[in-house]
Amino acid sequence: MSELLLIADDDPGVLSALGLLMKAEGYQTIMASSPKEVLTILAQRDVQLLLMDLNYSRDTTSGEEGLQLLQRIRQQDDCLPIVVMSGWGSIDVAVASMRLGANDFIQKPWENDRLMAIVQNQLKLAGIQRHSQKLSGHNQLLQAELSGDTQMVAESASGKELMALIQQVAVTDASILLTGENGTGKSLYARYIHDLSHRNQTPLVSVNMGAVTESLFESEMFGHVKGAFTDAKAARIGRFELADQGTLFLDEIANTPYSQQGKLLRVLEDSQFEKVGSSKTQQVNIRLICATNADLGEAVRLGTFRKDLLYRLNTVEIQIPPLRQRKEDILPLAMAFLDKVARKYNQPRLSIDSAAQHTLQTYAWPGNVRELQHMMERAHILCRSGKIGPQDLGLNTTAGTADNAIAGNNEPDLRCLEVIEAELIRQRLAYFDGNAIRAAESLGLSRSAFYRRLEK
DSSP states (O other): OOOEEEEEOSOHHHHHHHHHHHHHTTOEEEEESSHHHHHHHHHHSOOSEEEEESOBTTBSSSOHHHHHHHHHHHHHOSSOOEEEEESSOOHHHHHHHHHTTOSEEEESSOOHHHHHHHHHHHHHHHHHHHHHHHHHHHHHHOSOOOOOOSOOOOOSHHHHHHHHHHHHHHTSOOOEEEEOSTTSOHHHHHHHHHHHSTTTTSOEEEEEGGGSOGGGHHHHHHEEOTTSSTTOOSOEEOHHHHTTTSEEEEETGGGSOHHHHHHHHHHHHHSEEEOBTOOOEEEOOOEEEEEESSOHHHHHHHTSSOHHHHHHHOSEEEEOOOGGGOHHHHHHHHHHHHHHHHHHHTOOOOEEOHHHHHHHHHSOOTTHHHHHHHHHHHHHHHOOSSEEOHHHHTOOHHHHHHHHHHHTSSSOOOSOHHHHHHHHHHHHHHHTTTOHHHHHHHTTOOHHHHHHHHHO
């Protein structure tokens, strides 16, 4: 879609001439004949450049009315390219307009070639600035980069079936919902889907919805303009704008506040949004991938998740199987993680002895692939020989047995649920060295739910 230019002048002849010139060069135009019209249009439309006269009906020679308009625009928008025109040009007026934020100045009557060179140059510079802001936004806003260097392993039947499905849907633009237990690698599969898609040269923007507070939801997701609220000292680019033309990955989608789900649904359905503090509608083109370890169907039944939003998210639902159901993948994954750790520490890769291999294959893996990855890094650090043994794995066999029982792999544990729950929480806290957040994640609990169980 061609850029939209706003042309402001009180002379209908000038508006007509400039409109024809810009149309011939492939630009869309919208006209305004007064400062009030300019401000109204800027509040409602996504304009890429403003070409404005300095003199209007109130004063046709001094340029004061145009300079005041320029000042008001710059108080709200630091980035819009503005080219000012005047038939009563002077060095003083040109300097004053540049000091107030104009990007360039041209005197009437204009030369078409020079005017078009200025317009094209300002649009190009604005594009570079937007790109720079997006790169800066990635550094400031993204919680964590998804790693693309972990080997995709699929030796098991369920793993091969999963990979075949992912490869089939990745080349489309269909919305994908990844479900499965904590630690199964949903974020890694989101990265893999993006890399296989036709958008792989564009951004993949990841958002942990559990970390987005309700009060800042709109600012985080859609951005805000300068002065939109007390602390909005500068404009901010939201996640949707960052992901434009690329992929947006919403992790822990079930944690989206119910009050904000309608706003999320609207942008997903219409591909439009407004920044906080602005009535200007912006278009966005994204591919959506979501992930959750929650039962969204049950959340809909309980009234904590919108049914219409669920239908918008799960065009294709992909269930990521837990590691205990992919036993053939355990050892290849372990070796892949050891390769990665060896590169990280610039050390030789270790091997795994037969006893440790048996331990890995018989463990229940309550933390799934994430737990295996952390275990391999710890084993690499603690191993004192060239081979990792069972003692290097640091597995709590009691915890492993309890988890196996809970997973249904051993004889059932007939103790009451409260006792089992309390023991399991203590084991996980010990396993993660008292880190409550990691313990909560391994159990598939939100932080607040985990602390409620701790209190109990």
